Amino acid sequence: MANTDIITTAREIHTTEQQIADARTARNRTDIARLNRQHRKLTATLQQMTIAALNNGADAGTLRAQVWAALDGKATTPADLEQVIVDTIHQLAAEPDAWVSLTRLRAALPTTHNRDAVDTALRNLDRKRAVDIAPEDNMRMMTEADHAAALRHGGQDRHLIATC
Template identity: 40%
Template sequence: MTDSGSRVELNGTQRAVLFALLTGPGEQTNRELRQRVGLGLTGRDRLGLKNAGLIESEMVGNAYVHTLSPDGADHCLAALDPGAGPAERVLFALIADLSEHLNSTDYVLAKAVRTILHGGSIQYDLETHIGTAYSQAADGRSESFVRLTELRPLLPRGLDRGAVDEALRQMYRDHKINLVPIADNASITADDRAAALDIGGEEKHRISMQRS
């Protein structure tokens, strides 16, 4: 972490958002942050973290998308120092207790915490990843069809293909997304076939969803 980053004085909202990004599923919009932790990142709070190099924050469509930077992660890890506040020290004590489990699983931290402590559903995390990837591929346009070849590379690395496919099927059954084949067979590429999702014996190549 840079020296300037280590000296940044943060308010309560900024610190909470940093830890939410640290423990969350990668990129997060303000809407997703509010759903998870009850607050978003706007105005001076957002600019302060961005200017300090602790987050990356860009407008995608009509929503800001925030990502924790390496310096931001280091800033959180500095909470392990003896002078850290009690809330941060409790959080990292929890992370230390989970380390053995995390080393033996493919879960990102947010999945492990929900699974072990709250019995939460991993499905939520996958749906969040899919929604974020869709927003990027659709360039913020709600209900636009994009190819699965565009969406899949935008998902976080390391996600299990089978788990992603099952999440897509469940979202389709729940009418959260629409999946359709490419009508013109001549325009279907080998990549389209590799990224396709089989539903009822039919290959689906394109996805749309409504994002608010």
């Protein structure tokens, strides 16, 4: 399946999410139920299309970047960006709860988010105990890129992240 189908479906999901939010504001239970069913179907379709594309050799990072670009290049809420970060950590980690360098994480994230937004999301995830962010113990092994990617948090530079 073409990446354009995936992008179109992602846009439909985004539109449906906005409609669900509007229906919740209006307290229209009938529309909320209908839109939730539609959202589940679209999400399942997107998952199937994405798996098929990946099985046919599509690059996961490119696919993710194309979808985010189609959605105006930004996560719609800080919680969306936090989810993108957690999902990216899971993709990069060699095993569950494994440490990932912030250098690798930042390189894998869509480039549409500025550094401040990503740093704020990382701090929020740390405060929520969704991730652990730690300094690198072996400073001699660090590159210039590692120092540049560090997150200043709690009075020290932190270079590694893992999900909790």
